[in-house]
Amino acid sequence: MLIVKGKIIKGEYFDSVTLMLLSKEINKTEGVTDSAVVMGTKENKSILETSGLLIPDFSDTTDNDLFVCIKAENEKIIDGVLGNLDSLFKKIRSKNDDAKDFSPKSLDSAIKILPGANLSLISVAGKYASREAMKALKNGLHVMIFSDNVSIEDELELKRYAASKGLLVMGPDCGTAIINGTPLAFANVVNRGNIGIVAASGTGLQEVSCVISNEGAGISQAIGTGGRDVKKEIGGIMFIRALQALNNDKETSVIVLVSKPPHDDVLEKICNEIKNIKKPVVSIMIGGNDEKIKEAGAIPASTLEETGLIAAALSKGKDIKSIKTDLRKTEEEIKALASGYSKNKKQKYLRGLFSGGTLCDEAQLIFKDTIGFVYSNTPLNKDYQFSDSWKSQQNCVIDLGEDEFTVGRPHPMIDYTLRNKKIVEEAADSEVAVILLDVVLGYGSNLNPAEELVPAIKKALKINPDITIICSITGTDNDPQNRIYMKEELENAGALVMRSNAAASKMAAYIIKTLQNN
Amino acid sequence: MSINELFGKELKVINTGLSSFAENLKHSGVPTVQIDWKPPVNVDPKYFNIIESKSGEIAYANRKATDIILKGMPVLTGLDIALNVIPGMKKNLILHSGPPITYDRMCGPTKGAIMGALIYEGIAKDITEAEKIASSGEIEYAPCHEHSAVGPMAGIISPSMPVFIIKNETFGNFAYCTLNEGLGKVLRYGAFGEDVITRLKWMEKVLYPALKKAVDKTGSINLKNMIAQALHMGDEVHNRNRAGTSLFFRTIAPAIMRTTDNFEDAAKVLEFINGNDHFFLNLSMPASKAVLDAARNIKYSSVAVVMARNGTDFGVQLSGTGNQWFTGPAPVPDALYFPGFSKDDANPDIGDSAITETGGLGGFAIAAAPAIVQFVGGSAKDAINYTLQMYEITAVENNVYQIPYLNFRGTPTGIDVIKVIEKSLTPFIDTGVAHKNPGVGQVGAGVLSAPIEPFIKAFEGFVETLK
Numbered sequence: 001m002l003i004v005k006g007k008i009i010k011g012e013y014f015d016s017v018t019l020m021l022l023s024k025e026i027n028k029t030e031g032v033t034d035s036a037v038v039m040g041t042k043e044n045k046s047i048l049e050t051s052g053l054l055i056p057d058f059s060d061t062t063d064n065d066l067f068v069c070i071k072a073e074n075e076k077i078i079d080g081v082l083g084n085l086d087s088l089f090k091k092i093r094s095k096n097d098d099a100k101d102f103s104p105k106s107l108d109s110a111i112k113i114l115p116g117a118n119l120s121l122i123s124v125a126g127k128y129a130s131r132e133a134m135k136a137l138k139n140g141l142h143v144m145i146f147s148d149n150v151s152i153e154d155e156l157e158l159k160r161y162a163a164s165k166g167l168l169v170m171g172p173d174c175g176t177a178i179i180n181g182t183p184l185a186f187a188n189v190v191n192r193g194n195i196g197i198v199a200a201s202g203t204g205l206q207e208v209s210c211v212i213s214n215e216g217a218g219i220s221q222a223i224g225t226g227g228r229d230v231k232k233e234i235g236g237i238m239f240i241r242a243l244q245a246l247n248n249d250k251e252t253s254v255i256v257l258v259s260k261p262p263h264d265d266v267l268e269k270i271c272n273e274i275k276n277i278k279k280p281v282v283s284i285m286i287g288g289n290d291e292k293i294k295e296a297g298a299i300p301a302s303t304l305e306e307t308g309l310i311a312a313a314l315s316k317g318k319d320i321k322s323i324k325t326d327l328r329k330t331e332e333e334i335k336a337l338a339s340g341y342s343k344n345k346k347q348k349y350l351r352g353l354f355s356g357g358t359l360c361d362e363a364q365l366i367f368k369d370t371i372g373f374v375y376s377n378t379p380l381n382k383d384y385q386f387s388d389s390w391k392s393q394q395n396c397v398i399d400l401g402e403d404e405f406t407v408g409r410p411h412p413m414i415d416y417t418l419r420n421k422k423i424v425e426e427a428a429d430s431e432v433a434v435i436l437l438d439v440v441l442g443y444g445s446n447l448n449p450a451e452e453l454v455p456a457i458k459k460a461l462k463i464n465p466d467i468t469i470i471c472s473i474t475g476t477d478n479d480p481q482n483r484i485y486m487k488e489e490l491e492n493a494g495a496l497v498m499r500s501n502a503a504a505s506k507m508a509a510y511i512i513k514t515l516q517n518n
Numbered sequence: 519m520s521i522n523e524l525f526g527k528e529l530k531v532i533n534t535g536l537s538s539f540a541e542n543l544k545h546s547g548v549p550t551v552q553i554d555w556k557p558p559v560n561v562d563p564k565y566f567n568i569i570e571s572k573s574g575e576i577a578y579a580n581r582k583a584t585d586i587i588l589k590g591m592p593v594l595t596g597l598d599i600a601l602n603v604i605p606g607m608k609k610n611l612i613l614h615s616g617p618p619i620t621y622d623r624m625c626g627p628t629k630g631a632i633m634g635a636l637i638y639e640g641i642a643k644d645i646t647e648a649e650k651i652a653s654s655g656e657i658e659y660a661p662c663h664e665h666s667a668v669g670p671m672a673g674i675i676s677p678s679m680p681v682f683i684i685k686n687e688t689f690g691n692f693a694y695c696t697l698n699e700g701l702g703k704v705l706r707y708g709a710f711g712e713d714v715i716t717r718l719k720w721m722e723k724v725l726y727p728a729l730k731k732a733v734d735k736t737g738s739i740n741l742k743n744m745i746a747q748a749l750h751m752g753d754e755v756h757n758r759n760r761a762g763t764s765l766f767f768r769t770i771a772p773a774i775m776r777t778t779d780n781f782e783d784a785a786k787v788l789e790f791i792n793g794n795d796h797f798f799l800n801l802s803m804p805a806s807k808a809v810l811d812a813a814r815n816i817k818y819s820s821v822a823v824v825m826a827r828n829g830t831d832f833g834v835q836l837s838g839t840g841n842q843w844f845t846g847p848a849p850v851p852d853a854l855y856f857p858g859f860s861k862d863d864a865n866p867d868i869g870d871s872a873i874t875e876t877g878g879l880g881g882f883a884i885a886a887a888p889a890i891v892q893f894v895g896g897s898a899k900d901a902i903n904y905t906l907q908m909y910e911i912t913a914v915e916n917n918v919y920q921i922p923y924l925n926f927r928g929t930p931t932g933i934d935v936i937k938v939i940e941k942s943l944t945p946f947i948d949t950g951v952a953h954k955n956p957g958v959g960q961v962g963a964g965v966l967s968a969p970i971e972p973f974i975k976a977f978e979g980f981v982e983t984l985k
Binding site for chain 2: 011013015018039062063064102103104105106107108109110111113114116117118119120121122123124125128131132136141142146147166167168179180182183184185189220221241242245248249251443444
C-alpha cells in the first residue's frame with residue numbers, strides 16, 4: 001500500500017521550474033513513487049487532488065505557502081525525505097545565491113538598478129502576470145508575457161492600454177521572440193538580417209526563423225503576439241501594430257506573417273494593412289484560406305519551410321519561382337525514399353510525438369493531404385479527437401505541450417522524460433511503423449537534448465528494429481545545442497533526420513501511404 | 519516609446535519569473551535584471567483601488583510624516599527617576615515592551631522581569647510573593663510605547679527605575695528609556711536572581727546619579743550626530759552598539775570625572791559603560807522613539823511609527839491610524855545560540871528595540887555593520903542585500919544616517935505598509951533572543967523578518983481610514 005504524506009512550509013517561494021527540479025530530485029529517492037512540490041494555490045490544490053497527493057492539512061492554506069507531498073511505500077521513506085528538505089532547499093538556494101548580486105523585489109527598484117530598461121519579460125503564474133505587465137506598461141516598458149492562463153479580458157485591457165502608449169505587448173502565452181537580435185524566452189540564435197517576422201504562433205516562428213537563418217539569410221525582428229491576438233476578441237491589436245512597425249523599420253525589407261487562421265474580421269484588417277505595404281510580404285496561415293491574403297498582395301506559402309525559403313530568397317533579391325518546383329522535386333525524392341522504409345507487413349501506423357504545437361498542426365495538415373485525418377489531442381477535425389490523451393490510436397499525433405501533459409511538469413522542450421517514455425511505448429506496439437519527432441533547440445529548451453533522446457531512440461529501435469524514427473530539428477548551428485551536432489547524434493542513434501518539420505512529416509506520411517498500398 | 523524606437527535601442531530587460539530566461543539573456547550579453555518576485559499578499563484587490571483613488575492624499579501625508587522623521591533631532595537632555603518624568607507613571611504601574619497584553623498572556627521573560635522588578639521595588643520580598651502580586655490585579659500593566667517610552671527585550675520600567683530623558687528638539691516631544699544593564703543574565707531578558715537585583719540597585723544608587731550630574735554638566739548630547747558617526751564606524755545601533763557606546767564614553771567621561779564625588783565610583787561607572795557594548799542601545803532606541811512619535815496622527819499616512827513585540831504578539835502602529843495597534847503572533851527569531859541553548863529554548867521575538875528599524879536603523883542599516891554578518895548568513899554581501907531590500911518598503915532615504923559601503927546612501931527610512939503588502943516583503947529586524955522560561959536570561963542573538971499578519975491588519979485598518 002502506498003501512502004501519502006506531506007508538509008506545509010510557510011513563507012517559502014520558488015519559481016515553478018525550481019520546484020519541479022526539487023520534485024524530480026525527491027523522486028530519485030528509493031521507494032518514492034511520486035511527489036509534488038508546489039505553491040498552495042487553488043489550481044495546484046486541484047492538481048494535487050487529481051493526482052491523489054492532496055492531504056487534508058492542506059485545505060486551510062494560502063498562495064504563499066509551499067506544499068511538499070510525497071507518495072511512497074512507507075512512512076519511514078517519506079519522513080526521511082521530509083527531514084532532509086532543509087538541505088535540499090539550501091542546495092537550491094545556495095545555487096541561486098552563489099556570488100549573486102542583489103536582486104530587486106519589484107519593478108520600481110529594478111528600474112533604478114537598470115536605467116533605460118525597455119522590455120519586461122514576464123513568466124510568473126498567469127493570475128499575477130497581468131498586474132506585473134500593467135506595472136511595466138505604466139513605466140513605459142514594452143512587455144513580453146510568457147505566462148499563459150491570463151484572462152482574455154486582461155489581455156484586451158493590457159493591449160489597448162499599450163496601444164494607446166505606443167508600446168508592444170507580446171503574449172500572453174508568447175513563447176518566443178527575437179528583438180534587436182536578442183532571442184527571448186524560447187528562441188533560436190539566428191543570423192541578423194532584413195527579414196521581419198510577426199507571429200501568432202511560437203514554434204511556427206522558431207521553425208521559420210531557423211529555416212531563414214540556415215539558408216544564410218537573417219532576421220531583423222521577430223515579434224510574437226500570442227495565439228489569441230488574431231482572435232475576434234483581441235482583434236489583432238498587436239499583430240497589426242507589429243506589422244506596421246516592421247513596415248516602418250528601415251532594417252526590414254521582407255515581412256513574414258505566421259499564424260493559425262485568424263478570425264475573419266482580423267484577417268480583413270491584416271489584408272487592409274498589407275495593401276499599404278510596399279515591402280514583399282510572405283504569409284503562412286497554417287490551415288487557413290490563402291485567397292484573401294493573396295488578393296491583398298502577399299505571397300502565400302503552404303509550409304513553414306516554404307515560408308522561410310521564400311523569405312530568404314526575397315531578402316537576397318533572388319527569384320522565388322524555382323522554390324515551388326524545387327520543393328516539388330524534393331517531395332518526389334521523399335516519396336521514392338519512403339518505399340525503402342516500409343519493412344514489415346504487420347506495421348500500419350504512424351505516431352507523432354510533438355513538443356511544438358504549431359509543428360504538430362503543420363504535420364496534421366500534411367497528413368490530411370496524403371493519408372487523411374489522424375487522431376490527436378489537438379486534431380484538425382473534431383471527429384478525430386482522442387477519447388483519452390494518454391492512449392494512442394491508429395495514426396495519431398500528440399502535442400505534448402498541451403495542458404494535460406504540462407500541469408506539474410516542465411514543458412516537453414525542457415524535460416524529455418515523458419516523451420522518451422512514450423517513444424519506447426510506441427515502439428513496443430507492433431502495429432507502429434513510424435515515430436515522428438520534432439526536436440526544438442535554442443535558448444529555453446533543454447541544453448542537451450541528445451543526451452536525453454539518444455538512449456530512448458536506441459532502446460526503441462532495439463525493441464522494434466523495423467520501426468522508423470523520423471526527426472526534424474528546429475534550430476541553428478549557433479544555438480547552444482548546435483544543430484549539426486544534434487543531427488549527427490540522432491543519425492548515429494539510428495534516426496532519420498529530415499531538413500524540416502514539413503519534410504519529416506511528408507516522409508512519415510509517404511511511408512504510411514506505401515504500407516497502405518502494399 | 520514607440521515600437522520602432524525600441525528597434526533602434528540597446529535592449530535592456532527586466533525579467534520577472536523564470537530565472538533561466540535572465541541567465542540566457544545575460545549569456546547573450548543583454549543587460550538584464552532579475553526580479554526576485556514573490557506573489558503579493560492575499561488581500562482584497564478592492565483595497566488597492568481605494569488606495570489608488572486616494573493616492574495623492576496618501577503621497578502628501580507620507581511626505582509630511584517622513585519630513586517630520588527626517589527633521590527630528592533627538593538629544594539627551596538628562597536623567598531622572600521614571601515616576602518623576604514618564605507621563606502617566608504611577609506607583610503600581612509597570613511598563614512592558616510591545617503591544618498591550620494581559621498578565622496571563624505574557625511570556626516567560628516578561629513575567630520573570632516583572633517579578634524581578636517587584637522585588638527591586640521592594641513590593642515583593644521573594645519570587646513566590648512576586649508571582650502572586652504580579653497576577654493579583656494590584657499591579658497595572660501598560661506598553662512603554664503608550665507612555666512615550668521604550669524598553670529593550672521585556673522592556674520593564676518600574677516607578678523607581680532611572681531613565682534617560684531624550685528630547686526631540688525640533689518638535690519638543692520627549693522619550694524615555696531605562697539604562698542598559700549589560701548582556702547575559704539581566705532583567706530585560708527575564709532573569710531575576712540576586713545578582714540581577716543587586717546590579718539594578720547599583721545602577722540606581724551609583725550609575726544614575728553619576729550620569730545625571732555628568733549630563734547636567736556637559737549639557738545636551740546630540741544623539742542624531744552620534745548615531746550617524748556610529749554608523750560610519752560599523753554599528754547599526756541595534757545588535758551592534760560598540761562604536762556608539764565608545765562615542766558616548768568619550769563624550770561623558772571627563773564630566774563623570776569632574777562631577778562624581780569619589781574616584782572609585784567614577785571608575786566603576788566608566789568601567790560599567792566601557793564593559794557593556796550595548797550601553798548605547800538604550801540611547802539609540804529612545805532617540806528613534808522621540809523622532810517617530812513626532813510623526814504620529816497624520817491622516818492618510820501609511821508610514822509605520824511603531825514596531826514592537828511583547829514576546830507573545832508583534833504589534834504595529836501607523837501614523838495615519840492613531841493609537842490603534844495591529845497585532846499578530848510574534849515569531850521565534852532565526853538566531854545564533856549561546857553554547858548549550860537551541861531554538862527550542864527560545865522565546866518568540868520580544869522588545870521595543872524594533873523602533874530602531876522603524877526609524878531606519880538596526881536591520882535596515884545592517885550594511886553599515888559588516889562585523890555582525892554572522893547573524894545574517896556570514897557574508898558581507900548578505901548584509902548589504904538586506905539593507906538594499908529594505909529600500910523596497912520604505913518611503914525615503916535618510917538624510918543623516920548613511921551607509922559608507924553604499925556610497926553613503928541614506929538608510930531606508932519610514933516603513934510604508936502599502937509597499938510591505940504590495941511586495942509581500944516585511945521589515946528585517948535584528949534582535950536578541952531570551953529564554954522562554956522566566957529567570958534564565960539571554961540565550962542568543964539573531965535576525966528575523968517581521969510576520970506579515972500585523973501588516974495585513976495595519977493595511978486593512980489604514981484602508982478603512984480612506985473610506
